[in-house]
Amino acid sequence: MRHRLWALAFCCAAVLIFQWAGAAQALVAxxxxxxxxxxxxxxxxxxxxxSEKRVDxxxxxxxxxxxxxxxxxxxxVRSVDRYLGIAQRARIASARQPAVFLSVHLxxxxxxxxxxxxxxxxQLPPAAPAGGNQAPPAAPAAVxxxxxxxxxxxxxxxQAGPASGGGGQTGPDQQALRQYYLYSMRQxxxxxxxxxLASALEQxxxxxxxxxxxxxxxxxxPLLDAIAAPAVLVECPAPQYMDYNNPAVVSGMAQAIAGAxxxxxxx
Amino acid sequence: xxxxxxxxLAKRRRLAVFSLIxxxxxxxxxxxxxxxxxxGPVGSPSPGGGPEAQTEQGSSYLKIYYxxxxxxxxxxxxxxxxIQDREEAARDTVTEYLKGxxxxxxxxxxxxxxxxxxxxxxxGILYVDLSETFKSNFQGDAxxxxxxxxxxxxxxxxxxxxxxxxxxxxxxxxxxxxxxxILADRPLSGLAITNAAGNGKGN
Numbered sequence: 001m002r003h004r005l006w007a008l009a010f011c012c013a014a015v016l017i018f019q020w021a022g023a024a025q026a027l028v029a030x031x032x033x034x035x036x037x038x039x040x041x042x043x044x045x046x047x048x049x050x051s052e053k054r055v056d057x058x059x060x061x062x063x064x065x066x067x068x069x070x071x072x073x074x075x076x077v078r079s080v081d082r083y084l085g086i087a088q089r090a091r092i093a094s095a096r097q098p099a100v101f102l103s104v105h106l107x108x109x110x111x112x113x114x115x116x117x118x119x120x121x122x123q124l125p126p127a128a129p130a131g132g133n134q135a136p137p138a139a140p141a142a143v144x145x146x147x148x149x150x151x152x153x154x155x156x157x158x159q160a161g162p163a164s165g166g167g168g169q170t171g172p173d174q175q176a177l178r179q180y181y182l183y184s185m186r187q188x189x190x191x192x193x194x195x196x197l198a199s200a201l202e203q204x205x206x207x208x209x210x211x212x213x214x215x216x217x218x219x220x221x222p223l224l225d226a227i228a229a230p231a232v233l234v235e236c237p238a239p240q241y242m243d244y245n246n247p248a249v250v251s252g253m254a255q256a257i258a259g260a261x262x263x264x265x266x267x
Numbered sequence: 268x269x270x271x272x273x274x275x276l277a278k279r280r281r282l283a284v285f286s287l288i289x290x291x292x293x294x295x296x297x298x299x300x301x302x303x304x305x306x307g308p309v310g311s312p313s314p315g316g317g318p319e320a321q322t323e324q325g326s327s328y329l330k331i332y333y334x335x336x337x338x339x340x341x342x343x344x345x346x347x348x349x350i351q352d353r354e355e356a357a358r359d360t361v362t363e364y365l366k367g368x369x370x371x372x373x374x375x376x377x378x379x380x381x382x383x384x385x386x387x388x389x390x391g392i393l394y395v396d397l398s399e400t401f402k403s404n405f406q407g408d409a410x411x412x413x414x415x416x417x418x419x420x421x422x423x424x425x426x427x428x429x430x431x432x433x434x435x436x437x438x439x440x441x442x443x444x445x446x447x448x449i450l451a452d453r454p455l456s457g458l459a460i461t462n463a464a465g466n467g468k469g470n
Contacts, residue, residue, distance in 0.1 A: 040446075042406065217410065
């Protein structure tokens with residue numbers, strides 16, 4: 001009997017250790033919007049200019065600190081004032097395979113806006129036959145040098161090359177296009193989880209800022225499209241309505257957002 | 268014999284009347300369907316074909332979709348003289364678009380932005396070359412940027428014949444993004460997806 005109890009305790013401990021190890025590996029990627037010569041929105045705050053890029057970075061750093069305090073692993077896509085394009089951000093974040101991706105921006109109004117991606121219904125070109133030459137994965141920017149190669153899209157979705165069985169052409173262009181779409185459609189399997197994360201953020205922000213307007217929207221956002229993890233973009237209220245020079249305000253916001261990510265349950 | 272013949276004739280007549288009624292119902296349905304579908308809702312005008320620029324005694328009407336407080340708002344603009352070809356339609360559409368919506372104190376259209384040129388490319392893509400101020404003077408969040416580009420795309424597709432897509436150039440070159448949220452280095456049709464979720468309003 002005693003042996004069985006010991007065995008049970010051992011199993012429980014093993015499960016807990018594995019869970020803890022998994023949590024330790026789960027990464028949160030935080031992407032402060034804009035940077036460098038891209039200053040984002042320039043706000044007039046009482047005769048003084050406030051650039052969005054600076055506030056985005058400050059909030060992101062505060063969220064990172066709040067998450068670390070809760071035991072999470074975090075990395076910032078940019079931690080200094082430098083310019084990064086959308087494709088670069090996607091590449092930097094994807095290289096670390098985060099469990100959650102959060103892009104931080106400011107709104108132009110007095111409201112929190114939470115976005116998840118709205119993705120077109122793309123039909124991928126057929127895969128190359130087994131043993132054929134596979135084109136290397138192409139980032140969106142690389143493929144977009146030839147915009148004419150991209151198929152037109154309608155409201156019903158994007159037709160990316162011929163459908164399977166429609167001729168079976170699998171040339172290098174087709175494969176590059178396929179790789180491009182595979183890259184930029186990585187969000188698709190995570191859309192449901194991204195909505196859950198957005199919902200957790202909405203609830204947490206509502207609790208922390210009961211008087212504020214908090215909206216949720218889905219629009220086509222290429223940065224989120226390229227992330228293979230639950231991914232949302234959050235816009236915090238414009239500085240005219242929120243005193244970001246007050247550390248308590250920034251910290252409160254960061255705590256609410258970090259709390260949502262933790263409660264979302266990736267850990 | 269006579270009776271059977273008359274009966275057959277009456278049956279044929281009934282069949283003919285019934286067929287006529289069926290045909291009329293079918294034709295009426297077709298007409299109603301056409302009328303219903305030809306009236307697109309604001310924000311999703313009819314794709315591709317065009318031209319929807321309507322002409323009237325020396326002037327033309329253009330449908331312009333402006334980003335206004337989180338939505339696309341359609342305005343009809345009267346331009347004179349009458350639009351003669353699709354290049355003129357495209358030029359007038361962009362020019363009217365850049366003027367911004369009527370009576371708006373704080374429009375989302377970047378102030379000072381100018382049209383530099385237009386090119387009809389292959390595959391039905393219209394290249395719209397705008398001045399650098401379209402990018403540098405843009406002040407808006409993700410939704411504003413999305414609606415800015417979507418509005419331009421919808422306006423052009425509504426008024427210009429034979430185009431299926433629009434590509435924005437800044438000072439003659441591809442640009443990564445206008446405001447740092449939406450990629451603008453590709454044709455804009457990828458933005459024309461129906462919004463399936465999201466309230467778009469505050470809580």
